[in-house]
Amino acid sequence: MNKYIERLYNSGNKSRRKILGLMSGTSLDGLDIALCDIQYHGQQTLVRVERFTTVEYDVEFRLAIQQVFARRDVDLQEVTLLNGWVADCHAALINQTLNKWQVDPETIDCIASHGQTIFHCPKEQHGLPDYGNGTLQIGDGDRLATATGIITLSDFRQKHIAAGGEGAPLAVYGDYLVFGSETENRVLLNIGGIANFTWLPAGQQATDVFSTDIGPGNTILDAFVSKHFSHLRYDKNGEIAKRGTVNEALLNELLRFEFFDAPVPKTTGPEVFNLEYLHQSRLHSQTLTLPTEDVVATLTAFTAKAIANGIVDAVQTSMDTTVYLSGGGVHNPTLTSAIQADLPANFTLKNLAELGIDPDAKEALLFAILANETLAGSPCFKDNRYGIPETTMGKISLP
Numbered sequence: 001m002n003k004y005i006e007r008l009y010n011s012g013n014k015s016r017r018k019i020l021g022l023m024s025g026t027s028l029d030g031l032d033i034a035l036c037d038i039q040y041h042g043q044q045t046l047v048r049v050e051r052f053t054t055v056e057y058d059v060e061f062r063l064a065i066q067q068v069f070a071r072r073d074v075d076l077q078e079v080t081l082l083n084g085w086v087a088d089c090h091a092a093l094i095n096q097t098l099n100k101w102q103v104d105p106e107t108i109d110c111i112a113s114h115g116q117t118i119f120h121c122p123k124e125q126h127g128l129p130d131y132g133n134g135t136l137q138i139g140d141g142d143r144l145a146t147a148t149g150i151i152t153l154s155d156f157r158q159k160h161i162a163a164g165g166e167g168a169p170l171a172v173y174g175d176y177l178v179f180g181s182e183t184e185n186r187v188l189l190n191i192g193g194i195a196n197f198t199w200l201p202a203g204q205q206a207t208d209v210f211s212t213d214i215g216p217g218n219t220i221l222d223a224f225v226s227k228h229f230s231h232l233r234y235d236k237n238g239e240i241a242k243r244g245t246v247n248e249a250l251l252n253e254l255l256r257f258e259f260f261d262a263p264v265p266k267t268t269g270p271e272v273f274n275l276e277y278l279h280q281s282r283l284h285s286q287t288l289t290l291p292t293e294d295v296v297a298t299l300t301a302f303t304a305k306a307i308a309n310g311i312v313d314a315v316q317t318s319m320d321t322t323v324y325l326s327g328g329g330v331h332n333p334t335l336t337s338a339i340q341a342d343l344p345a346n347f348t349l350k351n352l353a354e355l356g357i358d359p360d361a362k363e364a365l366l367f368a369i370l371a372n373e374t375l376a377g378s379p380c381f382k383d384n385r386y387g388i389p390e391t392t393m394g395k396i397s398l399p
């Protein structure tokens with residue numbers, strides 16, 4: 001038997017695995033690397049993030065991805081080359097990190113790699129009758145496996161689409177297994193480039209659980225701030241927004257978009273929420289001359305309102321509910337205070353750290369959990385009201 005097939009088989013049979021979860025999100029800020037110790041599978045799953053880091057991308061990496069990111073007019077040769085190059089870069093970052101942590105690659109059962117989304121187009125968005133849902137993540141799994149010597153699971157979103165989903169959000173699969181509670185109604189809110197949440201009503205009825213994108217997180221804010229404040233990539237600690245004044249006309253225009261009224265679950269990305277979206281909204285609200293600080297304040301208020309409205313409209317509960325916050329947005333107090341203020345009194349905002357998980361590590365942990373289910377688990381979400389595909393995900397690459 002091929003020694004890696006044997007290793008895979010043994011990994012699947014063990015009650016405890018070490019999985020290296022990787023996430024590179026829509027913010028293009030860096031590669032999140034989480035070394036996870038995962039015991040059992042399914043609803044018995046117990047996780048511990050043993051080590052976590054975000055290795056910041058250098059300017060060269062970010063610029064290379066930006067050439068093709070969320071764009072329809074790309075050079076196909078560039079996409080083809082980036083598919084392998086991104087994996088090579090990620091492999092180098094993994095090898096450096098394991099070396100720094102003094103972790104022997106032999107002790108790791110597998111890598112679970114999200115790759116880099118470069119385009120996401122659910123059917124609702126592209127509207128082409130002959131095509132279904134589409135999404136593209138680059139960072140080839142074979143290159144990662146070969147360069148690290150570790151079995152690699154990658155390209156998780158294609159199987160979700162094959163099984164009837166939009167390829168996102170996948171958060172529900174991890175949130176349901178790890179963060180559900182018998183007694184507390186929970187919303188797991190992640191604010192990265194795009195914001196999404198999972199609804200976990202107390203008692204863990206798999207039929208009632210769902211996960212959906214809401215709209216922007218930081219994506220428009222980041223793009224606007226880096227364009228107008230050349231030394232910044234984002235509004236650090238929400239300081240610019242705090243100095244500005246929210247413009248109600250622009251805020252209302254930004255919120256007037258059919259995506260916000262569409263039923264859940266739904267997905268979106270920077271293909272829709274980008275500087276052009278902001279420009280059109282400013283044009284229609286006659287706010288093209290607004291001072292930059294007021295635009296940042298208004299974008300922050302927009303993100304907060306879209307998140308609060310998105311949760312309240314979809315969850316429809318008057319019961320006490322705790323919203324556990326993760327993702328980079330957790331570091332922006334202007335944004336988090338606005339979300340709390342926009343939510344009704346029965347919703348309380350808390351940091352995911354209160355459940356023992358680093359809020360920045362959550363998405364990398366998610367991919368480790370998905371890989372764990374593929375190796376050892378079985379699909380859940382039978383008869384789910386929101387049509388969550390009952391499937392496991394990830395392509396397997398041997399070194």
Ligand SMILES: Nc1ncnc2c1ncn2[C@@H]1O[C@H](COP(=O)(O)OP(=O)(O)OP(=O)(O)O)[C@@H](O)[C@H]1O
Nearest residue numbers: 025026027192193194218234236237327328331332
């Ligand atoms: N100190 C801070 N102050 C304000 N914003 C911050 C701070 N730190 C991080 N952020 C925001 O968080 C973003 C990164 O978030 P995160 O890493 O969760 O996104 P992502 O995983 O790339 O996105 P997604 O989950 O949508 O794919 C940054 O681009 C920035 O907007």
Ligand SMILES: CC(=O)N[C@H]1[C@@H]2OC[C@@H](O2)[C@@H](O)[C@@H]1O[C@H](C)C(=O)O
Nearest residue numbers: 117120168169170171194196213363
């Ligand atoms: C296509 C894609 O990469 N989507 C990401 C993105 O970032 C946040 C949001 O949009 C979410 O739908 C998804 O990632 C998380 C990890 C998910 O699938 O749950």
